[in-house]
Amino acid sequence: MTSLPTYIDETDLHALVDGELDPDHRRRVEDHLLINPADAMLVETWRRQNAALRAAFEPIALETPPLSLRTAATRAATQTPGPIETGATHWGRPGATPRPRRIEDLRVRQRRQAMLISALLLVSGLALAGLAAFVFASGRSAAPPGPVVGAFTQGYVSRAGLTYATYTVDAHPVEFDAARRDELADRLKTRVGFSRIPDLSTLNLHLLGGRIVPGASGPAGFLIYERADGGRIGLYFERAVFAVAPPAPKGGFGVTAIEWRAADFAFVLVGPLPPDAMQEAAERAAAQVAAQVAAPTP
Amino acid sequence: MRLNSEILAALSEATPGLRRYARAIGAGAAAAVADGLVQSALQSVGARLYARELRPAGPEEARLESYIALTALAARKSLDAPPPGPRHPPIVHGLAALPFEERAVLLLISLEGFGYDAVARIVGAPRDNVMEWLRRARRSLSGDVPATQSADTPRPHPQAPHLRIVK
Numbered sequence: 001m002t003s004l005p006t007y008i009d010e011t012d013l014h015a016l017v018d019g020e021l022d023p024d025h026r027r028r029v030e031d032h033l034l035i036n037p038a039d040a041m042l043v044e045t046w047r048r049q050n051a052a053l054r055a056a057f058e059p060i061a062l063e064t065p066p067l068s069l070r071t072a073a074t075r076a077a078t079q080t081p082g083p084i085e086t087g088a089t090h091w092g093r094p095g096a097t098p099r100p101r102r103i104e105d106l107r108v109r110q111r112r113q114a115m116l117i118s119a120l121l122l123v124s125g126l127a128l129a130g131l132a133a134f135v136f137a138s139g140r141s142a143a144p145p146g147p148v149v150g151a152f153t154q155g156y157v158s159r160a161g162l163t164y165a166t167y168t169v170d171a172h173p174v175e176f177d178a179a180r181r182d183e184l185a186d187r188l189k190t191r192v193g194f195s196r197i198p199d200l201s202t203l204n205l206h207l208l209g210g211r212i213v214p215g216a217s218g219p220a221g222f223l224i225y226e227r228a229d230g231g232r233i234g235l236y237f238e239r240a241v242f243a244v245a246p247p248a249p250k251g252g253f254g255v256t257a258i259e260w261r262a263a264d265f266a267f268v269l270v271g272p273l274p275p276d277a278m279q280e281a282a283e284r285a286a287a288q289v290a291a292q293v294a295a296p297t298p
Numbered sequence: 299m300r301l302n303s304e305i306l307a308a309l310s311e312a313t314p315g316l317r318r319y320a321r322a323i324g325a326g327a328a329a330a331v332a333d334g335l336v337q338s339a340l341q342s343v344g345a346r347l348y349a350r351e352l353r354p355a356g357p358e359e360a361r362l363e364s365y366i367a368l369t370a371l372a373a374r375k376s377l378d379a380p381p382p383g384p385r386h387p388p389i390v391h392g393l394a395a396l397p398f399e400e401r402a403v404l405l406l407i408s409l410e411g412f413g414y415d416a417v418a419r420i421v422g423a424p425r426d427n428v429m430e431w432l433r434r435a436r437r438s439l440s441g442d443v444p445a446t447q448s449a450d451t452p453r454p455h456p457q458a459p460h461l462r463i464v465k
Contacts, residue, residue, distance in 0.1 A: 011429055014436070018407050044442045050408040052389040053322065057409060061318040065333075069317070072337045073309040073364075076344030084433055 008032040013039060017046045155216035157257045160236035160268035163213045163222050168232045172208025173224055184210045192221040193239055194265050198288040200225050202265065205233065205279050217241050225281075231273025233278070235285060240266040260280040264291050305347065308357030312364050315410060316340070319365065323372045323407045325382050325394035335375060339368035365410070365420050369402055392439045400435035403428050414451060 007027055015021045016029045035038040167173045176184035181197065189195035193210050199207070205225040213236075214223045220238035227233075240261055256278040259268045267289065269282045316339065320332035343364050346352035354360040380392045393401055397422060406417045418425045 010433060014429065014432055015414075023395055042440075046436050049389065049436060049439050052387065053393075053405070053409050056387050057318045057322045060321050061314040063314070063317070065313045065336075068341065069313050069333060069337055070310050072340035073344035073347070074306045076341035076348065137344055198417070 008039075010042075013043050014046070017043055017050070025074060035212075051149060052105060106277075113189065156236070156238060156240075156266045156268050157259055158229075159216050159220070159238070160234065160259075160270045161255065161257055163220070163236055164234040167211065167213070168224060173232070174229040175211035175212075177209035178207045180209075181207070187212060188221045191219040192237070194263070196222065196236060196287040196289060197223060198235065200281055200284055203277075203284060205281060208232065215239075231272055231283065233269060235271060236268040236270065239266050240264055260286050304357055305354055305360045306344075307410070308360045309364055311345075312361040313340070315361075316364060316368055319410055320368060320372065322393065322409055323369070323398075323402055324375075325390055325401070325425070327380065331375075331376060335368060335371050338371055339364055342367045342371075344465060362416060362420065366422075369406075369420055373398055389439070395433075396435055396438055399423070399427075399433045400438070403431040404435035404439075409433060409448075 012021070012025070012029050012032075015201070016026060016033075021029060033043060137268050176187065183199060185195040188210065190274065196209065201207075204227055206227075208224040210221060210223040210227045213220050213237035218239060220236060224238040225235070227246075255270055255272050256275050257268055257270045258278055259266060261267070267286065269278060269285060271278055271281070273281065313336065314335045317333060320335045321327065321329065324332050324335075343352065343360070346363075347354075354363055382394050393405075396404070402421055403417055406412045406420055406425060407414070412420065414425055418428045421428065421431075424429075449459055
């Protein structure tokens with residue numbers, strides 16, 4: 001090595017070749033090279049070395065790298081835990097090269113979609129089953145046998161009230177008046193099956209007549225009694241389908257209804273009289289019906 | 299896991315330079331061997347990224363990490379490298395005769411354009427060592443073997459590159 005000034009050493013020459021100097025320092029080193037040809041030769045030699053190295057290996061960098069190298073980091077960073085760092089060429093080793101990422105992604109996506117669809121189907125099926133169970137249970141609980149009978153028994157009173165409201169105010173309230181009592185009895189016997197007409201004249205209730213009316217479960221008989229003041233009460237009777245104890249007297253809309261059972265028939269007495277009078281009339285009628293049942297007509 | 303696509307793109311862009319460096323540090327080794335080294339290095343970096351052992355600050359840092367991995371792999375592999383054939387230029391024969399550290403430092407600086415500090419980090423040595431290895435490498439390649447060299451470390455004769463220390 002040739003003699004160098006104290007402030008320029010070989011490290012500075014290397015730094016000059018490698019571009020590691022700041023501009024000021026670089027200028028001083030270049031000035032030094034101008035007066036030291038031997039050092040300048042050294043620098044030139046190193047530059048030639050660099051050029052020779054680049055000439056020998058630069059073409060490799062200009063090649064297009066194999067796909068496996070271009071994607072090696074990406075594949076390792078996203079899928080495999082990493083290679084065995086033995087330095088061996090293991091890129092052909094089974095398992096070292098993972099399957100292409102797109103296929104794997106596709107499979108994962110398909111799996112997720114299948115799971116989502118299964119979950120949705122399961123949830124919708126459960127919802128449908130729950131809805132069906134709810135509807136079935138509510139449908140069953142809505143139709144117990146008791147209320148049906150109640151509706152029927154309620155039906156006699158309602159039917160009697162409806163019949164009373166329909167015919168007692170009519171211009172022709174009866175089909176057969178009291179003068180055609182026998183004819184009325186025959187008709188009632190034929191259609192309703194009960195032809196015994198109570199006599200309530202002791203209660204100042206005179207028979208106005210009677211008619212066949214539609215009942216809750218078949219033809220019914222309807223007798224109308226009239227008081228001297230024009231007040232009318234109706235006796236409705238129909239063959240009882242259900243043997244249920246008669247309910248207590250019901251009031252409403254200005255009339256009172258009393259229901260009782262006798263000889264498989266349901267009787268309802270409907271009228272605007274006070275409850276006591278209605279009760280008395282009902283008891284009288286019931287007694288006469290029971291008596292006539294006990295002593296059948298010839 | 300979300301990997302920075304910028305980092306992965308930087309690694310992909312560094313691949314041509316890595317291949318060049320791998321071929322050079324193998325001193326004319328077979329292309330398949332050099333590419334195998336590059337692949338191992340890239341996969342190593344990718345796996346460390348995946349495991350979050352490695353968190354490069356930017357693309358340049360990621361590129362540096364790939365050179366660190368490749369240099370470490372090449373250091374283990376260098377003893378098995380065959381000598382360059384007669385078709386290789388003289389500079390390759392000169393490279394093959396250099397100790398691994400000198401060869402790596404010279405190539406990283408002259409061929410790959412790294413600064414001295416970056417090279418010190420890649421080879422994992424202080425900067426003074428890097429400068430010393432660079433001096434020795436350039437002297438050896440220019441045939442100017444300094445007197446201190448024979449006293450420091452025994453080296454294969456420059457005229458007989460096929461004789462190598464194997465242990």
